[in-house]
Amino acid sequence: MSVKSDRANASGTVHRAFPVQLEVRAKAGVPQVSTIEGYASVTEAPFEMWDWLGPYSEVVRTGAFGKTLAENPQVQLLLNHGGLAMAYTKAGTLRLSEDSTGLHMEADVSMKRTDVGDMLAALEDGSVDEMSFAFRVTRQQWSPDYDQRDILEIDLHRGDVSVVNFGANPATSVAPAMRAADFDRLGDDDARALMERLQLRFAPSVVESEPPAGHPLSLYLAQAAALDL
Known part of the structure; x- marks a missing residue:
């Protein structure tokens, strides 16, 4: 599969974006609230990445989310990794879990907000079809030839899951030279x-x-x- 990625920032936080299928439905018994459900990350699916040393394959391994989810991380649902949070794990409106596919997310969002309404309309008409998540790598393993990086464990605390227009293309967004x-x-x-x-x-x-x-x-x-x- 292919992936689009942003560069890591100074804090070590990185983003990974995936084409997704998000389901939007009205929340039963709660007026003006809709639920979004889908996957913010897919595990065991190699994708090509680039950095300033060139291309390599990256795989998020099954179980990478287990430790951080057990620690009840504070994670928000955002649009393009910015703006006001639309759902929040601390408030119970964003629920994250890991299954055999990857990082599953379910979020309750308020239709009273115009930004939420715009996002849901874009999802429903197919104008937006990618999700990304922000995280820090806490355990990894490289192949002997450094052609593949396995992400074994990540930290989601104070990160986010985001509906995004496009992730930055790793083939055209090469990281600047390291100082x-x-x-x-x-x-x-x-x-x-x-x-x-x-x-x-x-x-x-x-x-x-x-x-x-x-x-x-x-x-x-x-x-x-x-x-x-």
Whole structure:
């Protein structure tokens, strides 16, 4: 399957967007309230991602949501990851669970709000057909050749599930070059994975002697040493 993704921000929060089928129905016995039901994420379905080192495959593994859901995370339903919350786990109007398909969401939204009415109309006429969710990766695993990243565990707390127009296309939205200061925000596992990917990428051009001054690998080796990798 294909996926569209936004870049990670400085806090480590990332977005993943998927084509979805959302069901909209009136909430029984509650006037002016509709319920939206669907999936904010699909597990065990590889999709292509890009970062500043190139393409790789990513898979959200079954069980990745188990720990965070057990901790009752605060998550909101948003439109395009912004604006006022339309539903909220803390209020009981947004309900999240994981099943064999992925991250299931069910949200009760108020028809008294014009933004909700506009969103529901767009869903019902097919003008909008993607969902995205914001999360932080807490456990991951790369394949030996760094062609595949398995997301094993995530944190949804203070993240969101969003109905979106389009996610940013990873093939055309390449992350900017990493600055030295960005290394300080990397966790040990991410920093180590980055170093190994860089070494693998530059391996064909590396000779027995030290890389010459100014060679890209020299910079990353120096940064890694500063991080005590």
